[in-house]
Structure formats: C-alpha cells, structure tokens
Amino acid sequence: MKIWLTMEKGARIRFTGHLDLMRTMQRALRRSGLPVRYSQGFNPHMLLNAAAPLSLGMPGLREIIEVPVGEEITPEAFQERLNAALPPDLRCRAARALPDEHAAPMALLRAARYLMDLDEEQQASAACVAALPGMLAADTLPAVRKTKTGEKPCDVRPMIYEAQAMGPHTVCATLALCEAGTLKPDLFLSVLAGLAGVDKPDAFVTRLQLYAMQDGALIRLEES
Amino acid sequence: MDPAQERAIEKLLEKVEKPARYTGGEMNTQVRPWNEAEMHFAFCFADTYEIGMSYLGMKILVSLINSLPYMSCERVFMPWVDFRAGLKEKQIPLFSLESRKGLNEFDVIGFSLQYEMSYTNILDMLDLGHVPVRAADRGENDPLVFAGGPCACNPEPLAAFFDAFQIGDGEEMMVEFLDTLHACRKEGLSRSETLMRLAQIEGVYVPRFYEPSYHADGTLSAFTRTDERAPETVRRRILKDFSNAFYPDTFPVPYTDIVFDRIVLEIMRGCTRGCRFCQAGMIYRPVRERSMDRIIELAEKLEAATGYEEMSLSSLSSGDYSCLKELIVALMDRFQEKRVSVSLPSMRVDNLVKQSLEELSRVHKSGLTVAVEAGTQRLRDVINKGVTEEDVLRSVTDAFDSGYSTVKLYFMTGLPTETDEDLRGIGDLARKVVSAYYSIPKERRAKGLRVTCSASVFVPKPFTPFQWAAQDSIGTVMEKQSHLRDYLKMKGVTFNWHDPSLSFLEACISRGDRRVGEVIYTAWRDGCILDGWSEHFKYDVWLKAFEKCGLDTAFYANRERPYDELLPWAFIDMGVTQRYLQLENERAKKAQTTKDCRKGCNGCGLQRYEGLCNV
Structure with a gap:
C-alpha cells in the first residue's frame, strides 16, 4: 500500500531546496512513527517520491508526495499523525491510500497551475498583463529554452493550457509540466514581456495545483 | 517590520546566497507571540547561521530562556556580505529569525563569545541592528547588551561594547540575571542601578564600575573599582549539580545543512x-x-x-x-x-x-x-x-x-x-x-x-x-x-x-586589555568583518588599526610577561x-x-x- 500526500509548502520556507525538503519530510515521518517502508540493502532509506520538485523560492499549495507504507493505516490517521510531526510551514492537506501498482505521481503529471504576482512597483508588470490576450491569440510563440546542453529554439504556445489576468498585476496560468515538455513560469513571463516590449518584471510565483490528463482533459493530480 | 520593509526583505532574499539562513520557521523553534512576552531576548551568534546553529551552548540557553514564563528568546546571526549590503542599502535593521524584529526592539541582547576573530562581527551586528555600538552611547531605552561564553574569561578587549558579561556556566546564572533584570524593570530602576544590581550576581562583571590604569611601559598598573558596591573580584559561576541542570529535550531541526546537524x-x-x-x-x-x-x-x-x-x-x-x-x-x-x-x-x-x-x-x-x-x-x-x-x-x-x-x-x-x-x-x-x-x-x-x-x-x-x-x-x-x-x-x-597572521591577531586580542577594544573598533570601522573567513580577512587593515591606536602588536603577542605583571584578567577568579x-x-x-x-x-x-x- 502507498499513501499520496497533498502537501503545502508555505511561503516562509520557499527557499528550502528539494533535497532539503525531502530530508525534512523524512525526519517528520521518523518523528511521527508512521509505518513507512524503507529500501532494502546496505543503506536503507525512505522511498519518498515527489511529483515534481519546486523551484527554489516558490511555495506550492498542493504538491504531491508518495510514501510507501508497510502496514494498513487509514489516510485520515496518516494525515493527522504526520501533521503533528511537521513544522508549521509544511502541512499535509490531504492523504489518499492507493495500491502499490498505482502509477507514480511523476508518471501521471502533465501540467501545473501557477499564480504570478508581478511587482506592482515596476511599470512592466501592467504591460505584461495587458499583453496576455495577444499571447493567447497567437498560433505560435517562438522562444529559446535554456537546457543543460545549451539553448534550444522552441514553440511554447502548445504548452500553455490556459492563462488569465487575475488583477492589474497578477496572472494565473496552467503550463505543461512533464517529461515531454515543460514550460516554466519564468520563460512564460519572458515570452509575455517580449510581446509587451518590456523587460521581464520581478514576480512572486506560487504553484497552485498539479494536473494529470484523463480522456483529453486535465484533472487534479491527487484525483488521478 | 512595516509592509514596505517586509517586501524589501523578500526581494532581497531572491538575490542572495543561501537565503534559508534568514527565514527561520524550523522545527522546534516556535516561540510565544511577540505581544505575549514581557521581555524579549535576542540571542546573537557572531557568525553565520550554519556555524551558530551547530553550537550546543546556544541550543541550551535559547531553550532555557524560552522556558521562563515572562521571556521570549529569538535568534540572530551574522548575515553574509550580500545580505548585509542589502540590509544597509534598504536601512532595514538586522532582525530575529522568529518574529522578524529589529535588534533595537529587544530588551536584552546576549552574545556568545566563541572566538576572538569574530569580535568585529559583534560590532557589526549591533550597528546593523540599529543599536549603539558602545555601551557608553546607549541610553535608558536602549537594549541591555551583554556577553558570555569561553572568551568572556578575558572580557577586557570588549569592555567598551558590553554593558555586562556572564563568566562561567550559564544554566543558573542566566535565570538569576533575567529574574533580576525583570524585577529591576518592574521597579523602574535606571540603567545604572539595574547594572549595579546585576553586578551582585555571582559570575556577572559590569565593566563600567571598574577602571584600569597603566605604567609608562604600557603594562597595567592598577585595576580599581569606581563604585565600592561592585565586587572586587568577579568569581566565575560554577554549576554544581550538572546531572540535573537544565538541558533541552528538543533541538531545532534546520531545513538546510549546518556544520553539526545531529x-x-x-x-x-x-x-x-x-x-x-x-x-x-x-x-x-x-x-x-x-x-x-x-x-x-x-x-x-x-x-x-x-x-x-x-x-x-x-x-x-x-x-x-x-x-x-x-x-x-x-x-x-x-x-x-x-x-x-x-x-x-x-x-x-x-x-x-x-x-x-x-x-x-x-x-x-x-x-x-x-x-x-x-x-x-x-x-x-x-x-x-x-x-x-x-x-x-x-x-x-x-x-x-x-x-x-x-x-x-x-x-x-x-x-x-x-x-x-x-x-x-x-x-x-x-x-x-x-x-x-x-x-x-x-x-x-x-x-x-x-x-x-x-x-x-x-x-x-x-x-x-x-x-x-x-x-x-x-x-x-x-x-x-x-x-x-x-x-x-x-x-x-x-x-x-x-594562516599565521590570523593566529597572531588572535593572540593579540585574547590577552588584550581595554585599549585593544579601540583597535577592534577601528578595524571594524575600516572595513573588517567576518575575519574568520579567509576570503574576508584583512590583515593589513588590522595592523593599521593597531598603529592608529598607538599600540604595539608585539607587546600583546610576542612578549614574555613577568609573573609580577598585573594581567588584564587578574580580577577574575576562574x-x-x-x-x-x-x-x-x-x-x-x-x-x-x-x-x-x-x-x-x-x-x-x-x-x-x-x-x-x-x-
């Protein structure tokens, strides 16, 4: 049996890197005394599986982490005991029990929704929000993606599922996030700023939700 | 912090190395809300987060102080150069990790003295925290600033910057010190009367009640009290019942790597x-x-x-x-x-x-x-x-x-x-x-x-x-x-x-007298901070500081002292x-x-x- 946890990583700890966060989860699970399964072998370790690491500096409201467990336990009890052992800025919002055969969260992940609070003190911010309809009307959006191996030209339009203005300096967008292709909020904003003819404004980005794909439509990852 | 400062801090965090050093919120570091404590203690460590969080004495004392019903104790570390520059530029005071309050908002500031070459960081942290660096410049409403730890056994080089020192084991002395301070506050005693009351506690040294004088050759000729109510000899505080002494039953668990994470x-x-x-x-x-x-x-x-x-x-x-x-x-x-x-x-x-x-x-x-x-x-x-x-x-x-x-x-x-x-x-x-x-x-x-x-x-x-x-x-x-x-x-x-030059300065300071305090001040004012980090150590600036103060490094480091010379720390019974x-x-x-x-x-x-x- 395994448990999928829906975790909130709060703004205060947004600079905790992925590995540090996983270590924090492991220590919390140890404190909780929950029946987590360890790997076999010389150096046994907990087999935690995160859907997608968060970028440094980005809070996440509904992040999915999979934990294999060794004994039957109700998801409600698991959530309660874990929350009692977690630091205040890291919370478990929901838990769901699944059979071991169920696919890993990373394998099902297709997209994520982001809230981008643009710096209201920068003029570029309003210009970017104003350029949003034009961006969505475009058939192609050529951009240059920086990868480990160099810079690659690409079209980011198919990787934008939806985007909308939420206020004079705020944009919300659902962007592809999977092995086949990922559009990071940073590149999204660069393209948007390019269309608006301004420098990319500073932004405070929160990841709101992760999605899987079912019958051609996005569904919440925790429900997949 | 006002909302504009909060925003400025968040922006600054985006731009600096290891921002998690400054954000707090670690497991087991939650303190009572600011308004629910009668007195606020800023526990300062004059080096970076990773070093300070590894230090056992800090874990013991922070936990002990927070166990007192009227106290709240928060942590403050020396910021790295990038964050420090941002604080100065935006005029944001150096703040505590728990409640993000500027050092100047605390009632008491306590430093742990671990290493002579971190002394400039102490001056820098006070200054960054908008607290007057010299004890003589602090008024009735400024925080009371004191220090303890191993280097407090020769407090003289830092006498100008601290209102008081705690010498010896802290577990019992700290409680007595804070109880006394708390009582003095309630009675509305002046800063000077409060310090005299604190000076009566075994292990506490209040430098303003003592005065050194010197021979023509620079050696100490006398060390006298300016007020007879202060003890002639300061006796080190020694904990008798070590087994049952306070020891924390929780430790903070940092999110990031620290030196000793265990x-x-x-x-x-x-x-x-x-x-x-x-x-x-x-x-x-x-x-x-x-x-x-x-x-x-x-x-x-x-x-x-x-x-x-x-x-x-x-x-x-x-x-x-x-x-x-x-x-x-x-x-x-x-x-x-x-x-x-x-x-x-x-x-x-x-x-x-x-x-x-x-x-x-x-x-x-x-x-x-x-x-x-x-x-x-x-x-x-x-x-x-x-x-x-x-x-x-x-x-x-x-x-x-x-x-x-x-x-x-x-x-x-x-x-x-x-x-x-x-x-x-x-x-x-x-x-x-x-x-x-x-x-x-x-x-x-x-x-x-x-x-x-x-x-x-x-x-x-x-x-x-x-x-x-x-x-x-x-x-x-x-x-x-x-x-x-x-x-x-x-x-x-x-x-x-x-590096022999670092050890040489360590020798000058560790056996220094009150006059060495001026050297530390001058070196700091001329740009010395984080001296223990080789990339920031400025040996020539230190040497110039000795020169500017008219003091000879060899007098402190390379001279064999005769037994009949009055040593600057002789007034302490260790x-x-x-x-x-x-x-x-x-x-x-x-x-x-x-x-x-x-x-x-x-x-x-x-x-x-x-x-x-x-x-």
Whole structure:
C-alpha cells in the first residue's frame, strides 16, 4: 500500500531546496512513527517520491508526495499523525491510500497551475498583463529554452493550457509540466514581456495545483 | 517590520546566497507571540547561521530562556556580505529569525563569545541592528547588551561594547540575571542601578564600575573599582549539580545543512588532564559527569523530538567518562532498530580505543582523528599532553586493523621551548603511522591510505599555565611551517597549516586589555568583518588599526610577561589560581608532567570552595 500526500509548502520556507525538503519530510515521518517502508540493502532509506520538485523560492499549495507504507493505516490517521510531526510551514492537506501498482505521481503529471504576482512597483508588470490576450491569440510563440546542453529554439504556445489576468498585476496560468515538455513560469513571463516590449518584471510565483490528463482533459493530480 | 520593509526583505532574499539562513520557521523553534512576552531576548551568534546553529551552548540557553514564563528568546546571526549590503542599502535593521524584529526592539541582547576573530562581527551586528555600538552611547531605552561564553574569561578587549558579561556556566546564572533584570524593570530602576544590581550576581562583571590604569611601559598598573558596591573580584559561576541542570529535550531541526546537524549529548563538563596550552581544560574545571540515566532519558526525548539519525556524545575528553562503554552499549541497544548512529568525538588515544571503535562500527564508520599536539615526548611533557608515541601507534594500528584507512593527526607549532628536533619528530611520527598501515596484511587493510597532518599555530590564552608565554613571531612560524612541509613530504601524507597572521591577531586580542577594544573598533570601522573567513580577512587593515591606536602588536603577542605583571584578567577568579598556573608553567620549563587529578589532587584551586570539586 502507498499513501499520496497533498502537501503545502508555505511561503516562509520557499527557499528550502528539494533535497532539503525531502530530508525534512523524512525526519517528520521518523518523528511521527508512521509505518513507512524503507529500501532494502546496505543503506536503507525512505522511498519518498515527489511529483515534481519546486523551484527554489516558490511555495506550492498542493504538491504531491508518495510514501510507501508497510502496514494498513487509514489516510485520515496518516494525515493527522504526520501533521503533528511537521513544522508549521509544511502541512499535509490531504492523504489518499492507493495500491502499490498505482502509477507514480511523476508518471501521471502533465501540467501545473501557477499564480504570478508581478511587482506592482515596476511599470512592466501592467504591460505584461495587458499583453496576455495577444499571447493567447497567437498560433505560435517562438522562444529559446535554456537546457543543460545549451539553448534550444522552441514553440511554447502548445504548452500553455490556459492563462488569465487575475488583477492589474497578477496572472494565473496552467503550463505543461512533464517529461515531454515543460514550460516554466519564468520563460512564460519572458515570452509575455517580449510581446509587451518590456523587460521581464520581478514576480512572486506560487504553484497552485498539479494536473494529470484523463480522456483529453486535465484533472487534479491527487484525483488521478 | 512595516509592509514596505517586509517586501524589501523578500526581494532581497531572491538575490542572495543561501537565503534559508534568514527565514527561520524550523522545527522546534516556535516561540510565544511577540505581544505575549514581557521581555524579549535576542540571542546573537557572531557568525553565520550554519556555524551558530551547530553550537550546543546556544541550543541550551535559547531553550532555557524560552522556558521562563515572562521571556521570549529569538535568534540572530551574522548575515553574509550580500545580505548585509542589502540590509544597509534598504536601512532595514538586522532582525530575529522568529518574529522578524529589529535588534533595537529587544530588551536584552546576549552574545556568545566563541572566538576572538569574530569580535568585529559583534560590532557589526549591533550597528546593523540599529543599536549603539558602545555601551557608553546607549541610553535608558536602549537594549541591555551583554556577553558570555569561553572568551568572556578575558572580557577586557570588549569592555567598551558590553554593558555586562556572564563568566562561567550559564544554566543558573542566566535565570538569576533575567529574574533580576525583570524585577529591576518592574521597579523602574535606571540603567545604572539595574547594572549595579546585576553586578551582585555571582559570575556577572559590569565593566563600567571598574577602571584600569597603566605604567609608562604600557603594562597595567592598577585595576580599581569606581563604585565600592561592585565586587572586587568577579568569581566565575560554577554549576554544581550538572546531572540535573537544565538541558533541552528538543533541538531545532534546520531545513538546510549546518556544520553539526545531529543530536549532541553533553555527557561531561570539564577535564582533569591538565594540558598546559588548553584554556577549556582550565576554565571548565572541575570535571562533572552527567548520569547515564539522565543521558539516556535525554537521548530518547531528543530522538523523538527531532527525527535525527545521528547522535554524538560531547565533552572535552569523552574517553574519561567513567562508564563510557556501558553508555555506548545502552545507547546502541536502544537506537539500533531506529537506525540512529552514535558517534564519539574527542577521544584520547590512551584509553579503550579499540573496544570503543568496535562498538561504534556496529553502526557507523568514519575516520580516526588523533590530537598528538607535539612531535617529541619531551615537548609533549612540556605541554603535559599525557600521550605517548606508543599510544598513537597502537591506536592507529588498531584503526587500520578494523578497516580504517583515513587518519588525521593534529599538531601545534610554536609551543614554548619548541626546537627543530620537535618538528622533525612530527615527520618521524607520520612515517611510523604510514609503516603501521603497511604492517597490516594487504587483504585485511582498507585501500587508499590517507594521513592528514594538520599544524595549527599555538596561541597563548588567559588562565592557562602558558598565559605569560611569548608567541612565535610570524616570521618564525612561517620558517617552521616550511621546514615541516619538507619533513612531511612522503607518499600518503598531506600537510595542512594555518594562516599565521590570523593566529597572531588572535593572540593579540585574547590577552588584550581595554585599549585593544579601540583597535577592534577601528578595524571594524575600516572595513573588517567576518575575519574568520579567509576570503574576508584583512590583515593589513588590522595592523593599521593597531598603529592608529598607538599600540604595539608585539607587546600583546610576542612578549614574555613577568609573573609580577598585573594581567588584564587578574580580577577574575576562574577557580584555578594564578599561583597554580605559575607552578605549572615552571614545571613545563623543566619538562615535568603533572598527573591527571583524578589520581590525586594537584591543588589547582577548585577545592578552595566547598562542595565544588569532588575529584
């Protein structure tokens, strides 16, 4: 049996890197005394599986982490005991029990929704929000993606599922996030700023939700 | 912080190295809300987060202060240069991690003094926190700023910057200090009257009630009270009931890497060995053990509260703990199932090494570190380091035989009476350690021999038998280091050495008087901060600061002081008497050793006070 946890990583700890966060989860699970399964072998370790690491500096409201467990336990009890052992800025919002055969969260992940609070003190911010309809009307959006191996030209339009203005300096967008292709909020904003003819404004980005794909439509990852 | 400052901090965090140093919120660091505490304490550590969070004393005291019903204690660390520049530019005061309050909003600010070369950071943190740097410039409404920790045993170089010092064990003194301060606040006493009340507490020193005067040659002529109500001698505070003293049952668990990220159990305080260069060995006397039951109880609570997978037993000389083996076995039995490893730093090589290594290797395997300190038996006798070549070779052979291939040997250069022969001795010993490795049959020993020889530079410290000694000049140290490099050129051996200029300044400050405070101030004002970090150490600025203040570095570091000279720290009774230190220094000159005092009292002075020393 395994448990999928829906975790909130709060703004205060947004600079905790992925590995540090996983270590924090492991220590919390140890404190909780929950029946987590360890790997076999010389150096046994907990087999935690995160859907997608968060970028440094980005809070996440509904992040999915999979934990294999060794004994039957109700998801409600698991959530309660874990929350009692977690630091205040890291919370478990929901838990769901699944059979071991169920696919890993990373394998099902297709997209994520982001809230981008643009710096209201920068003029570029309003210009970017104003350029949003034009961006969505475009058939192609050529951009240059920086990868480990160099810079690659690409079209980011198919990787934008939806985007909308939420206020004079705020944009919300659902962007592809999977092995086949990922559009990071940073590149999204660069393209948007390019269309608006301004420098990319500073932004405070929160990841709101992760999605899987079912019958051609996005569904919440925790429900997949 | 107002909302604009909060926004500025968030923006700044985006741009700096290791931002998690400044954000707090770690497990077990939650304090009462700001408005629910009557008094606020900022516990300051004058180095970065990773160093400060590794320090046990801070964990003990922060936890202790937060246990007082009227107090709230928050942490403040020295920011790195990038964050510091941002704070200055935006005029944001240096703030606490818990509630993000500027240092200037606290009632009390306490610094832990661990290292002389972090003193400029203290001045910088006060200044960044918008608190007047000099005690004389602080008014009735400014925070009360004080310090404690090992370097407080010579408080004089920092006398101008602190309102008070706590000298000795903090567990009881801190509570008395804060209770008194709390009462003074309620009575509405003035700053000066409050300080006089605090000066009555055993272990507390308030510099404003004392005044030094000097001879024409620069030496101290008198150290007098300006107010007869202050005690003539400040007696170090000594904790009697160590077993039952306050110890935290939770530790903060950082999100990011710190230097020592584990449970630390202080099993013993003090040391009976009497190494003559060692300040800790003198100023933490008498030796006091924590009971095994109490250690196990704390280990269980801390493991449950932290989820750490490692615990280390800490003391000055853990091998001297009377039931060490029983303790290790009990801890292992209890925690093996939970995969918690137990490590044991500070082991001397002259007792039960092999047995302990075998016990430990049931869970964890690391390298062996041996503090040999000197290259010949003669010099080891001078410093009273009761370790022989046989001890060293036996323990490294045992270690190689149990599967270790990494050995670290620690030495000091510049010890009193050192000659070239002693330096050659270091080379000879390293060669014998290499042979010990090859004496183990190939199929039994681990591959890849690595012997690291580190040589630090001897710094004479107050309250040690060598407190009168001259430090070698930088030129002499460099010459010795270059000889050592030649003597240690052999396969499998690496040689590390310290920057002699840093040790030289450490010597100037550690035995400094009140006038050295002006040097520290000048160096800081001229740009010295983070001196302990080689990339920020500005030796030339320090030298100029001495010049500007009209003081001679050699007067403090390289001069042998006569016994009849009044030492700047002589007004403190540390427990060990000056007479005993003198006797020990004389024995050192004759290379006579002094026995471990558990084999019989050597008369160091601790037994002057009834019930303190039961050795």
